[in-house]
Amino acid sequence: MSGGPELMTHHAYEEPEGYDDVEPEETGGKRALTPAQRKKRRWKIIRRVAYAFVGVFFVLPAIAFVITYFLVDVPSPTEVAQNQSQAVTYLFADGSPMGKDVPRGGNRVLLSPEQIPDVMKHAAIATEDDSFETNSGFDVGGLLRAVYNQATGGTGGGSTISQQYIKKATDNDAPTLTRKWTELAKSFKMNQTYEKKDIITAYLNIIYFGRGAYGVGAASQAFFHKEAKDLTFSEAALLAGLIQQPGRSENDKVAHDRWNTALDRMVKNNYITAADRAAAQFPTPIPLEDSKQQAGAPPAFVIQQVKDELAAHDIPEDRYYSGGFVVQTTIDPKAQQAAEQAATEALENQVDDNLLDALVAVDPKTGGVLAYYGGKPIVKGPNGEDQAGRDWADTPQNPGSSMKPFDLTALLKKGEGLDKTYDGSNNRTFDGRVVRNAGPGSSCSQQCTVAEAMMRSANTVFYDMVLNDTKQGPVKEAAKEAGVKVKEDGGQSIVSTKDNNISLGGGETQITPLDMASAYATFAANGEQRDRHFVQKVTNAQNEVAYEATTDAKPAFDSDADKSRQIAGNVTEALKPVIGFSHLKCPNGHECAGKTGTQQHTKVAGEPAWAANANSQTWMVGYTPSVSVAAWVGGDGNKPLHGKNNSPIYGSTIAGPMWQKFLSLYLTGKPGEKFDKVERIGGEVAPPPSTEVVTTSESTPTEENPGNDGGDHPGRGHESETPSSSSSKHTKPSTTSKETPTGSQDPPR
Structure with missing residues (x-):
């Protein structure tokens, strides 16, 4: 019948969805898809996945890219x-202007x-x-x-x-x-x-x-x-x-x-x-410092230290000039002026043109560098042209006897103290090697206490101490704990444990004045170590803080803060008498502690006769409770240095007075200060009878009256013309002594 319903039997059978590849008994007896139908179904799924892929990974990103394109601007x-x-x-620590660093x-x-x-x-x-x-x-x-x-x-x-x-x-x-x-x-x-x-x-x-x-x-x-x-x-x-x-x-x-x-x-x-x-030939650039600093600029070496510090805190050189930064430094204007004056005056009347000097002052309570003088930033070249000067405050040198406080620290960490005794006599032999003191004034008895040995700077005691008691590794560790930054940790200094030269600060051991000031600051801070730094805070052009230094402290020499404090206090107790024994003095009302150091020159062929007794590096490193100062006077490498009449120079003849001058200028008008007292490690022992008299001595070291500087060379000694018994434990040093090096010509230690 036309238009009537067709018989069910006349319908072509259509398989409902979901019956792909299924057996008849699993679908209620219904017939499964043919291979052609299954293929068609798979392609339908593939097309849908492809459409989704194109939409997600091409169409949507393209739309987003177009939107972003119209939203962004290209800066001109x-x-x-x-x-x-x-x-x-640049600002000083007190916020006063230091100057501006304009791009070169x-x-x-x-x-x-x-x-x-x-x-x-x-x-x-x-x-x-x-x-x-x-x-x-x-x-x-x-x-x-x-x-x-x-x-x-x-x-x-x-x-x-x-x-x-x-x-x-x-x-x-x-x-x-x-x-x-x-x-x-x-x-x-x-x-x-x-x-x-x-x-x-x-x-x-x-x-x-x-x-x-x-x-x-x-x-x-x-x-x-x-x-x-x-x-x-x-x-x-x-x-x-x-x-x-x-x-x-x-x-x-x-x-x-x-x-x-x-x-x-x-x-x-x-x-x-x-x-x-x-x-093509390599086009050698002009010298780095060919463009002189503009007037009113901060000290060049301070700028470089700041740049290095900021680079380590995510402000590298290519951002340095782009942020409109204001850098508030740790530099104290009074301290910086005192450092420049003391360092300049120290070399004014010297006859040796090879003499160089540097001075660094660090605040023990914060780790901030108060003053930094590394020499002249611009020097004359061989043809009179201006050249970039070298930063001698950050150049490692043999520290000589100024290394001995780290020897002592290693001993104190073992629980042995200032009353321990060693043979302090001269010309002692260790493993076939003769070690000499700096003469009668630097020798003491065969039962010499560590306290007296430090005051006299007896080489034989400290050589023995490190060789047979502490060993070299703990001495290096003590120096690092105090704040010396060694090369293997990214620093400049070298503290070598390959032989016992470390005990007297010679051989391959070389430390920068910056590191020495920082390390001695830890002693001054009662064993609390703080990272030294030149920057307090940096703000950008929007006055937002871009970087701010931390002054957190940690116990240096022991995980127990009280133990670290006791060790540092004992080091200070040993170093206090050194000041007077070296014919130096502290500003009125202030207690000081410190150590001189000298590295002897190794004579080479063709040098004048006086070079055999010359020294190449000299130091005075010392501190009060509020400031640690490293003063260095030396030469570029193994150069023989001399004073008037070709006399040798010592730590107490130029570096010592420079250190003393700085403290006098900087501490004038500041309240007096004393070191904290701590319990003596290893028992009590009376100090040498002459300590009090010597410490308050008003004598000032000169080239004619150098005081006792300590011998820093195992094979050579500095002998005093003033008679003094090497067997006397408590001999008061003469204020008219004149040290003259003598002995064998072993290489510097």
Whole structure:
């Protein structure tokens, strides 16, 4: 019947969904899908997954990218330059102005595309982004390589020149997906907005090259004293190469390696010929300090210490000039003036032009550096030209007998104290080696207490102590616990345990004045060690705190704070009589403790006869409860140094008075202070009868009256012309003694 319902038996059978690949008995007896139907079903699932994949990974990101594109702005080079050109303002500890550190590159101007030569543009493109001319702001291949390198632990990124510009312009290098996403959008937008010649110009106007120079205009002046338009392809290659490692621009090997890399890539990109590459010669930059410091700038060596400290706390050199930072230092204006005056006056009337000096003062209560004098920041070269001076306050030298307090610390940590006795007589033999004292004034009896041995600086006692009792390792550990930063831990100093020279501060053991002042500050702080630092606080242009130092203390010599305090107090008790015995004195009302030190010169062929008795390094390191001071007077290496009439110099002849002068200037007007008393380790013993009289002596050491300085050389001694019995335990030192080195010519210890 037309239009009537069809019979059920005439319907083609349609399998309901869900019966794919199922046996009839499992579906109520219904027939399973045919192979063709199953294939059709699988393709339907694949298509749906593919649509979802495209939507999630392509369509949605594309939409998000378009939205981001219209939301972001590309910062102009002018805006970026305004932020990068800001000087760093320095303040003293009390908040008063110290000066400004202006970038060495000077006042930078933005160069036009025509003012930057093609060789500079080509060098940067070849070195940093060889697809620059064709990419749209990002390089897909580079991004994939960067992802692969991160996954496999390799090196190398995928940032184009446009991306690097955005990163520097926004000062945002956070390792987040959000930052990378917006960076890609801005890079793409930049390439849609600007021509390639404008992009490479913008990049070269803001990128950091080292030496404080942002932009190629400043860099060409800072490195070569010329206009950017006059750069050669070889000079351009060096500047382009340094973009990757600007903080190591003064490392000669790094500079050569980066220059070679840039040239090789310029050849690969057909910017120079192979013949040009073969003929290229390394363009030696002008001396680092060729541009003199501007008037009113902080001390150059203080600036460098601050830079190093900030770099260790996430403010590296390429951010240093870009934040509008204000640095409040720990430098006390009165202390700094006193340090510069004392150090300058110490060498004014000296006849030896090879003499150098340094002085560092540290606050034991905070670890802050109160004063820092490392010598002249600019010195004359062999042809009268200005050259960068060396920071002698951060240069390691043999400490001589100023090492002995660490010997004593190691002994005290064993539970043995100042009343322990050793044979303090002269010319003792250890393993076939003769060790001598500094003469009769430095020797004592065969039952010499450690306390008297420290006062007299008896070499034989401390050599014996370390060799047979404490051993060398614990002495090194004591020095590190006190605050000496050794090379293996990232510091400058070397404390060698390869032989027993460590006991007398000789051989390979070399410590900086900065480390010595910091370490002795731990004794002054009753065994509490604080990290030394030059920076109190750093604020940025928005007056936000970018960094603030901590002054937390920890027990130095024992996990028990009381035990550490007792050890430090015993060291102080041993060092108090040294001041008077060395013919030095403390400011009225203040107690002092400290130790002199001398390293003897090793005579070499061709030197004058007087060099056989000369010394090469001298020290006075000492402290009050409120300040620890290291004064060093010496030479550059193993140079024979002399005073008037070719007389030897000692720790007590120039370094000692310099130390004394600083304390006199700095502590004037400050309340008197005494050391805390602690229980004596190892029992009680009466101090030498002469201690009180000697400690209050008003005599001042001179070259004619050096006092006792301690012999710091196992094979040679300093003999006094004043008679003194080596067997007398408590001989009062003569105020008219004159020490004259004599003995064998063993190498310095």
